[in-house]
Amino acid sequence: MQFRSNSTSTDAFGSDIKTPKLKVKWFYAADIPNSKPDWYEYTKSKEPEKFIPFSNYDSFRLEKCYQSITDDSIDQTVQVSEDRLFQVNLKNFELSPVYWEGPVYEVRRGCWFDSNGLPLSHSLTQIIEGGYQAKKPYLYGDDIKDTKSKLLSKISKETVNKFNKSVKDKNKHQLKEAQKEIEEKADEELKLKDQSLKDIQSKHLDLLDLENGKTVLYCDERNAVMFPSSMNSDFELDVIRNFGASSISLMSVEKISRGYTEEMGKTIFDNLPSNPLPDLSEIFHDEFNDSFNPNQKTDDKDKKLADREKQTNDLNNLMDLENAESTSNRQIDHLILCIHGIGQVLGHKYESVNFTHSINVLRSTMNNVYLHDDRYQKLAYPDDDVNEMKEKGELKPQFKNNKIQVLPISWRHKIDFHPTRKLQSYDENGNHRLPSLSEINVDGVKPLRNILGDVVLDVLLYYEPKYVNQVFDAVIKELNRVYKLYKEKNPNFNGKIHIMGHSLGSAISFDILSKHFEKEKPNTLSFEVENLFCVGSPVGVFKLLEQTNIKAKQLINEKDPNSKFCVSPECKNLYNIFHPCDPVGYRMEPLVSPRFANLRPEEVPFAMKGFNTQIKGLASLGDELSEKFIKATSWFNKSKTKEEAKDIEVPKTTEELASEENALGDIIKNITKSSENQDPDDIIKKKSLSEKDLQDLTALNRSGRIDYSLPMGVFDISLVSAISAHVSYFEDQDTAGFIMKEVLASDRSPVERKTAQVYK
Known part of the structure; x- marks a missing residue:
C-alpha cells in the first residue's frame, strides 16, 4: 500500500484531528549505483550511503507526479536536473540519464529520516508511515499543555454555535456558562487522553514490529525510534519511551523523524566530498x-x-541543483x-x-x-x-x-x-x-x-574491415537515436x-x-x-x-x-x-x-584573459626565457616559505642565489627588449591569400581557414604531456571558448579576404 496524502482521523472521543502535514523531499543516491551498463560488468555489493536532495523545483514536480499516479498510469517518468538530462522512473524509483547509457541510481521519497538527515528506504518508509497512520501517535503527545491548547481549538461546532449565539444575545450569564462548558469539556478530554496514552503504552500499542528484526516506537507526532526487537523487556521499553526522543543517546536505539527540514539539507551538503574531479x-x-x-x-x-x-x-x-529550474526549459x-x-x-x-x-x-x-x-x-x-x-x-x-x-x-x-x-x-x-x-x-x-x-x-x-563496418553502423545509429530522442523531448x-x-x-x-x-x-x-x-x-x-x-x-x-x-x-x-x-x-x-x-x-585565441593566459604567453619568448621563469617561480615559492624552512635549508653558493633572484629581472628585461632586439629572421611573416586560395578554403570553412592550433604552455614538452594533450581537450577553456564562438557565429558570411602567417 502506498501512502500519498494526508488524511483525517477520528479518535475514540469523537475529536476530528487531521494527520499532521508531511513535508516530503525527494533524494537520489550519489555513491553506489543500482546498476551500470553491461560493459562495466558491475555488480552492486553494498547499499548507498550518500543521498542528495533534488532541487526544490524538481522535488515539487516529482511529488506532484507521484501523487497523480494511478495503477493505469502509462508514463511514470519525470525529467529532472539541468536541461532535464536525467529522468526519474517513479515505478522503480531510479534515476538514469536520458540521452546516453550510464549508471542508474536509487531514488527515495524522503518522508522518514535517520539521525543524519538521510531518507529511509522506500519499502521501510511505507511500513513506518503505515504504522504512523494506524497508531496516530500525534494524538498522544507528551506535552499536556500543548495538547490542551489543541483540544481547546478543536471544540465541536455545536459548542462554537452556542458560544456565538450567547454573544449575539448579549447574555452575560449564558456567555459564562458557555465558557465554563468549553473548559470542562477540554479538561475531561485531556484526562481521558492522558489515561488513553497510559493504556496505549501498557498494551504496547505504540510499537510496530518490522520484518528486518527491528521495532519502531512512535514517540509523538514527529519523532520515533528504531531498535532491535530483542529489546522488549518492560524496563528497556520504559527507558526508550522516556528518553528515546530526547537528546540522550541510547545504545542500539536509532532516532528517526517524520518530515524534511532545511537543517537536514545543510547537514547533508556539509558531508559531501569537496574535491573536484581531477583533470x-x-x-x-x-x-x-x-x-x-x-x-x-x-x-x-x-x-x-x-x-x-x-x-x-x-x-x-x-x-546542478541551483539552476535546475532556470535551465529546465x-x-x-x-x-x-x-x-x-x-x-x-x-x-x-x-x-x-x-x-x-x-x-x-x-x-x-x-x-x-x-x-x-x-x-x-x-x-x-x-x-x-x-x-x-x-x-x-x-x-x-x-x-x-x-x-x-x-x-x-x-x-x-x-x-x-x-x-x-x-x-x-x-x-x-x-x-x-x-x-x-x-x-x-x-x-x-x-x-x-x-x-x-x-x-x-x-x-x-x-583499418580492419570487420571492425570499421561495426563502427560506422554503431555511430550512425547512435547519432540518429540521440537526435530523434532530443526532438521528442524538445518538440520546439x-x-x-x-x-x-x-x-x-x-x-x-x-x-x-x-x-x-x-x-x-x-x-x-x-x-x-x-x-x-x-x-x-x-x-x-x-x-x-x-x-x-x-x-x-x-x-x-x-x-x-x-x-x-x-x-x-x-x-x-x-x-x-x-x-x-x-x-x-x-x-x-x-x-x-x-x-x-x-x-x-x-x-586559437585565449578563451579568457587572466594570469594563466599570461603564463602561457611566455612560451613565445623561447626556451631560455622559460628556464628563467622556472627559476623565478622557484624563487617566489622559496621566499614565501623561507621562515618555515629556515632550520633545514641547505646552504647555496652566492652564484646560485644570484641566479635565482635575477631570474625575474631577466624575464622583464627580455620582454622589454624583445621588440628592439628581435632577429629579422624570427619575425613572423604574413601574406594575403590569393583569390584561388581563398576560394578553396572558404568553400570548406567560411573563415578561410581549417587548421587551428591551441595555445601551447611553457612546460608542455614531455611524453606525459603529449598523451595528456590528446585526451584533455574537453577540459580546456580555449577549446571550449573557440568551439562556442564558432557555433554562435554560424550565420556569418564567408570572409572576402584573409591574411595568414607563413613559415618562410
Whole structure:
C-alpha cells in the first residue's frame, strides 16, 4: 500500500484531528549505483550511503507526479536536473540519464529520516508511515499543555454555535456558562487522553514490529525510534519511551523523524566530498607513476573509495541543483553531438575517464567561459546591448543561457574487441583460438604498453574491415537515436546540429559525412550538419595514406580523372583543432592543396584573459626565457616559505642565489627588449591569400581557414604531456571558448579576404 496524502482521523472521543502535514523531499543516491551498463560488468555489493536532495523545483514536480499516479498510469517518468538530462522512473524509483547509457541510481521519497538527515528506504518508509497512520501517535503527545491548547481549538461546532449565539444575545450569564462548558469539556478530554496514552503504552500499542528484526516506537507526532526487537523487556521499553526522543543517546536505539527540514539539507551538503574531479592529465600522471613505481601503488580499496567520491562529485555537477529550474526549459539554438575517439577503454579502470564525463566537463566549461566574457554573450544575443544585459556587474537571469546543448555519442562498448578479453573465436574443441592483446605484450615496457594500448588501440581497429563496418553502423545509429530522442523531448527545437569528433571520432564523423563507407549501406544521418569540429584528429595522416585530397563538393569537377581521389564532408564548415603537443593531431589544409603547407595554422585565441593566459604567453619568448621563469617561480615559492624552512635549508653558493633572484629581472628585461632586439629572421611573416586560395578554403570553412592550433604552455614538452594533450581537450577553456564562438557565429558570411602567417 502506498501512502500519498494526508488524511483525517477520528479518535475514540469523537475529536476530528487531521494527520499532521508531511513535508516530503525527494533524494537520489550519489555513491553506489543500482546498476551500470553491461560493459562495466558491475555488480552492486553494498547499499548507498550518500543521498542528495533534488532541487526544490524538481522535488515539487516529482511529488506532484507521484501523487497523480494511478495503477493505469502509462508514463511514470519525470525529467529532472539541468536541461532535464536525467529522468526519474517513479515505478522503480531510479534515476538514469536520458540521452546516453550510464549508471542508474536509487531514488527515495524522503518522508522518514535517520539521525543524519538521510531518507529511509522506500519499502521501510511505507511500513513506518503505515504504522504512523494506524497508531496516530500525534494524538498522544507528551506535552499536556500543548495538547490542551489543541483540544481547546478543536471544540465541536455545536459548542462554537452556542458560544456565538450567547454573544449575539448579549447574555452575560449564558456567555459564562458557555465558557465554563468549553473548559470542562477540554479538561475531561485531556484526562481521558492522558489515561488513553497510559493504556496505549501498557498494551504496547505504540510499537510496530518490522520484518528486518527491528521495532519502531512512535514517540509523538514527529519523532520515533528504531531498535532491535530483542529489546522488549518492560524496563528497556520504559527507558526508550522516556528518553528515546530526547537528546540522550541510547545504545542500539536509532532516532528517526517524520518530515524534511532545511537543517537536514545543510547537514547533508556539509558531508559531501569537496574535491573536484581531477583533470584527465592528472590521471595519466598517476597511471605512469603506478606503472613505473609499482611499490608506490595505491591500495585498491583507496582507489575504489576515490573513484566513488569522483563519481559523486560528477553526478552532483550534472544535477546542478541551483539552476535546475532556470535551465529546465531554456531555449536551445545549437545542438552539438560529440563522438569519442581512442582511449575509452580506460573507462573500465577509472570511473572518471569516460566520454560522458568529458562532455559534461565541456558543457560546464563552455558555460563558465560564457558567463565570464561578454564577447560570447554578444554572439548569443546580437540584438541586445551587453551593458543592458547585466545588473550590478552580473548577467541577468534571462541572458545566462548560451543557447548551446552538448551531448555525448558513445560507440566503443558496441565493438567486440577489448585488450584483456579473448576474441570470440574457437577451435574444434571449443577452446579459444586466439589470445587477448594483453597476452601478446612483451615484458620490457609492459606498463607503458598497457597504457598506450588502452589509448591508441582503436586506431588499429579502424583499418580492419570487420571492425570499421561495426563502427560506422554503431555511430550512425547512435547519432540518429540521440537526435530523434532530443526532438521528442524538445518538440520546439528547430536549431542547428553540429558534430564534434575527438581523435578517431573525428575520422569516423569525417568519413560518415563524406559517405566513405560501403555504397550499399542504407544507414544515413537523419539531419544536416552545420559545423564539423575535428579535435586532436588523425584525419590528415589517414587521408595521406589513402592518397586522398580534401575538397569542397561544389569545386570538384566530375570530369577530372583525379576527382575520384577527392573526399568532401557534407557540412557547411570544417574545423581541424589540435594542440601542438598532441601526437595524434595532424593538419588538413595541405591535403586541400600542398601549397597550404607553408601556411602556419591559425592560432586559437585565449578563451579568457587572466594570469594563466599570461603564463602561457611566455612560451613565445623561447626556451631560455622559460628556464628563467622556472627559476623565478622557484624563487617566489622559496621566499614565501623561507621562515618555515629556515632550520633545514641547505646552504647555496652566492652564484646560485644570484641566479635565482635575477631570474625575474631577466624575464622583464627580455620582454622589454624583445621588440628592439628581435632577429629579422624570427619575425613572423604574413601574406594575403590569393583569390584561388581563398576560394578553396572558404568553400570548406567560411573563415578561410581549417587548421587551428591551441595555445601551447611553457612546460608542455614531455611524453606525459603529449598523451595528456590528446585526451584533455574537453577540459580546456580555449577549446571550449573557440568551439562556442564558432557555433554562435554560424550565420556569418564567408570572409572576402584573409591574411595568414607563413613559415618562410
